[in-house]
Amino acid sequence: MQTTIRSILQQLNTVILGKEVPLKLALSCLLARGHLLIEDIPGVGKTTLSHALATTLGLKYSRIQFTSDLLPADILGSAVYERESGEFHFHPGPIFSQLLLADEVNRATPKTQSALLEAMEEQQVSIEGKTRPLPNPFFVIATQNPSFQIGTFPLPESQLDRFLMCIQLGYPNAAAERQLLAGNSGRERLNTLSAVITTAQLLTLQQQVSEVQCSEALLDYLQALLGFSREAPHFASGLSPRSGLGLLQAAKAWAFIEGRDYLLPEDLQQTLPYVAGHRLANPQSGEHYGGEALLKLFHEVAIP
Amino acid sequence: MIWWRKQKPAHYREEQQVAPSNGIIWLLGALLLVLIPHLLRQPGWVVTICLIILGWRLLSELNRWSLPHTVFRLTLAAALLSGTYLQYHTLNGLDAGTTLLTLMLCLKLLELRTLRDATITILLGYFLVLSGFLYDQSILSGLYLLAVVVLLTAALLVLNHPDDNREMQRSRYLKSASTLLLQALPLMLILFILVPRIPGPLWALPNSSSAGKTGLSDEMSIGDISHLADSDKVAFRVTFSGEIPAAEQLYWRGPVLWQTDGRRWSALNKNDLLNSLAAPEVAPLSEPIEYTVTLQPHHRRWLFALDLITEQPDNSVLRREFLLLSEQSVNEVYRYTTRSALNYRNDQLLMQEYERAIQLPSHRNPQTRALAQQWRQQAASDRGRVSLALDYFRQQPFYYSRTPPRLESDDPIDQFLFEAKKGFCEHYAAAFVTLMRAAGIPARVVTGYQGGEYNELGDYLLVRQSDAHAWAEVWLQGEGWVRVDPTRAIAPDRIEAFEDQYRFSETRNDALFNPDTRWMARAWLQTLRSWDAANHQWNQWVVGFNQKKQQQLFERLGMGELNISTLVGLMTLIILGFLALLSLYLLYQRQRVQDPLQQAYQTLCHQLAKCGVDNAPWIGPKQRCQQAMFKLPKQRQEIKSLFNHYIQLRYTTQQKPGEPRAFIQAVRRFRC
Structure with a gap:
């Protein structure tokens, strides 16, 4: 493949x-x-x-x-x-x-x-x-x-x-x-x-993407990221559960393209700015965050 | 990092929540153990009622019976209250108070329904555990009560985990309860060492029924007691600075009995003139020896010293008859250091003393007085008359018996000397002093302890209540007061009880056991002695940890004298410091990962950080691996395999290739 x-x-x-x-x-x-x-x-x-x-x-x-x-x-x-x-x-x-x-x-x-x-x-x-x-x-x-x-x-x-x-x-x-x-x-x-x-x-490729392995440790990290987007003051509103699912799916696809059948925290980090960028807005200006700047904000979340 | 604050839902509040059934059963079990030591001291009816209530409550919990009506409970409470009053004629005081507490705790069970009731009952249980120490402060009781506290705490845990699966986790509750108590240990030690000690007892212990249960009393009555109390309880322990004197010289002086009505012997009246006089100067004939006595509480003022004391300890009174008294009654373990000369000359005799030492009722014991008159003519000197009396005991068929026949006639000394001829130390001492007085020699009965058992482990002498003894003192012209022990005059083959052979033999242990079983007996003796040594240390450092000991400890630590405010300040500081450390540790724990794999990975990251690899927590393993390989090109292969192993273990969900242990060990070996 x-x-x-x-x-x-x-x-x-x-x-x-x-x-x-x-x-x-x-x-x-x-x-x-x-x-x-x-x-x-x-x-x-x-x-x-x-x-x-x-x-x-x-x-x-x-x-x-x-x-x-x-x-x-x-x-x-x-x-x-x-x-x-x-x-x-x-x-x-x-x-x-x-x-x-x-x-x-x-x-x-x-x-x-x-x-x-x-x-x-x-x-x-x-x-x-x-x-x-x-x-x-x-x-x-x-x-x-x-x-x-x-x-x-x-x-x-x-x-x-x-x-x-x-x-x-x-x-x-x-x-x-x-x-x-x-x-x-x-x-x-x-x-x-x-x-x-x-x-x-x-269609087979899409099926294979959804079968990429996702460990408990990774879900911990994903939840920490979602939690951060909801708690942190940088955002007008946090990521929805649908965005969470989307992020996971996107990261799986990224991992698959990278040639792995399991997820790493890096996959989430790579896809996060593009999945979350148009969903998270600065509470003051109302503008959406661009890629790198958004990822920097999420650097506050430690990988569990 | 993210905190969810949970609000207790209203239905979960203690007042409304019904206590879970398994929690109540735990509670009943724990309470039974709390009550057992108290019940052993309570009158029978209290025991019966408590056990009935406990049993009924258990059955009602198992069968879901309803609890009794309020009217019934109130009536029962009133009945038990009056029962207690009838028993003790007061509701105050240690015994009545404990009985009341015990009964009311049991009654509380009859209305125990909600979690709140159960919690209150457990707190009462803790209180009852504490009150157990008012009676018994020994190691064993301490250990027992500690176990009970673990159980009570476990019951509290069960009550507050209503949803957990019951049967499986019995040991888990006990384990967490023990952990909780262990965690409280440092705090307990700080408080124990640093809480300022008040000189003397914190509160005067009310006279309880257990008081006065010693081998000694300040009066004795010949013939009333037909059975000598044989208690193994420790009276006191003595540490000598030098050599321990021979057993036959160990006469520990207690109350002196002067007054007699022919049957009853008693000490001088409280306000007797002689009691207000200071002890006379005594010329020691041998070098005084120094020793420290650790006295068990006996609720009287007597302190015991070897004959004859030359140096009075602090806070004590020395009567003219050389009875040493403390200023208050000894209600807790009491220590004093003093000196005694084993050979001495105490030859002052006041007129008042002579009168009291020669007093005899004129109409009692005629035969005895006749015998004394006869000796008065036979011997020329007082010395000779004493020898005649001892010869009489030795030659006539006198027996030593711990269970002598009762002497019920009006002339008990006559009956003892001429009919029964069986008795223990009190009989011999009383008879001898009566004979001497009748022969015109001033004499008095001295009670106290004789001998003791040497403990090699602790290097101290152990004196038990069973070592209680009575002997005589006669005043001889030119010699002063001389100790005579008529019990020793009895022929050794006439001693009935086996133990008493032990008492009178000079080389005790070897004569005691036959050669075949000696080693076993010795081992047993050794065990007993180690146990007693442990008790001694316990008394010295735990029960007897008073103001003086506390100061000694601080001086030994080089802190000098500390007054109360410094102590309180120090204590507060240490406790605050301890709590601060604890909270820091908990914070650290929260951040630290419990998983050994994660722990090893963090160790690896720290190692790499030392070599300049970014240790930011957000960097993922793959990225970090690349950074590390870039920074440490020589170890590329090793780093790569380490990280790959970690990624395999942590981020793939398939069957793990290799144990985390291999990774952990590889990390331990890794150096950059």
Whole structure:
């Protein structure tokens, strides 16, 4: 299995240069059966990442560009009257895919946003009295512009909570950028990619991730971390039990990618900033903590 | 790090909560043991009532009977109260108080239902344990009561763990109770050593029925006692600075009996003129010997010294008849050091003394007086008359007996000398003094102890109540008061009781046992003596730890004299320091990991920290391993395998590869 993981990462690295950690995080988020939120300025490769991920994992991919006039039906699909048959026929929306890229999700109105987010949570959509299941696996990558930009509707806390992880890509380093400018990667290469694994293999990987061993000692540490987030004065409110479960699952996926079948405290530390970052806010400013700064706060928790 | 404060739910409060059944059974068991030593001292009806109540309460708990009605309980309480009053004619005092406490504790069981009742009962139990020491302060009773306290504490634990599974954890409760008591030990020692001691007893012990149960009294009555109390109880122990004198010289002087009505002998009246006079100067004829007596409480004022005392201890009175008295009655173990000359000349005789030493009732014991008159003519000197009397005892068929026949006639001395011819020291002493007085020689009966048993282990002489003795003193012209022991004049083959052979033989131990069983007897004797030596130390350092001893201890520690306020200050300081240390230790314990694996891992981290590897508690094992390998490239392999082993043991849930012990040992070997 490790060779599979390695070749997936290898292929992704040829498309997104110099971003090993975000790529690994994105992959572990997917293996942990969670949805991913990428928060960054336009043009750092968010779309390329999701497209590459979909192709590499052999997933049916679709993309919605969110705008302020996007309606829920544009995402979910709608019943259209067909003149030949004289009947209404359901035309599924782009959400009926295995990997959905919701680009610039915070540009849409809250009504449209919540249509997407409900589908993410339920793994099914109800349209015109009929419940239709979404395909399995179903994985949403949403991108979001930093909220200080004009014309955005920031996602409320409750909806941010639907995303397992929130990562940032950031600017590439000098070497990677040079390579990019030299034309050795990018969108052109996307078309040359082929799937490394099948959907069935992906489901097996997800199964294996959930079987990663978790010792009592590690649960002690996890609980100490959760307890700290609830007690410490740095946070407006603590991590919910769902976040705790998510953190555990993400850490398992991280450990699995690292090639282990057991969890270490480091796995929690590695994934904690991305699982908790969009959930914990500074009580004074109301802003969310970024990766490293958040982890520093959790350094107060000793590993039991 | 994270604290959850739990509030006791309302239904868990003691007043409302019903005491758990197993807790009550424990409580009853513990109480029975608390009561046993008290019941042994109580009148029969108290014992019966207590046992009935205990038994009934046990049955009622097992069968879930309801408790008796309030009216019944109140009536019973009133009845028992009046019963106690009828028994002792008071509700005050040690005996009545203990009886009352015992009875009321038992009565409390009849209304014991809630946890609160049970807790109160256990606290009463502790109090009753404490009151046991008012009667008996020996090692054995201390050990017994300690065991009882463990049991009481265990009962308290059971009562407060109502949800635990019962049968399995009996030993666990006892264990935690013992641990609790052990933890209290340092505090107890601090308090024992440092609490300021008040000179004399803390409170005057009321005269209890146990008082006066010694082998001695200040009067004796010939013929009334047909059986000599033979008590093995310790009277006192003596440590000599030099050699121990021969057994026949060990006459420990007690009350002197002057007055007689022919049957009864008694000491001088309290306000007799002679009692107000100081002891005369005595010329010692041999070097005085020094010794220290540790006297067991006998609730009288008498102190015992060898004949004849030359140096009076502190806080004592020496009567003219050389009876040594302490200022208060001896209610706790009392120690004094004094000197005596074994050969002396005490030849002053006042007119008043002569009168009292020659007094005889004129109408009693005519035969005796006739015999004395006859000797008066036979011998020329007083000395000669004394010899005649001793010869008479020696030649006539006199027997020594501890169970002599009663002498019921009006002339008991006549009956003893001419009919019964059987008796113990009191008979011989009284008869001899009567004879001497009738012959015109001043004489008096001296009571006290004779001899003693040497304990090699503790290097002291042990004197028991069974060593109580009575002898005579006669005043001879030119010699003064001379001690005569008529009991010694009896022929050795006429001594009835086996033990008394022991008393009169010079070389005691060897004559005592036949050669075949001697080694066994010796071993037994040795055991007895070690036990007594332990008791001696206990008396010296525990029961007898008074102000003087306390000062001695501090002086030995080089702290000099400490007054009470310094002592209290020191005690407070030490206790506060002790508590501070304890809380620090507990804090440390909380942080420390109990798991041996974790302990070893922390040792490893500390080792690595010495070599510059970051020891922050948040760093995980993998990261630390990498840091250590970076810092100590020479030991890469060793570090890697150590950390891998640890990770395997702690973070994988499969079958552990290898014991933690291997890892622990590897950590012990690891040096960077």
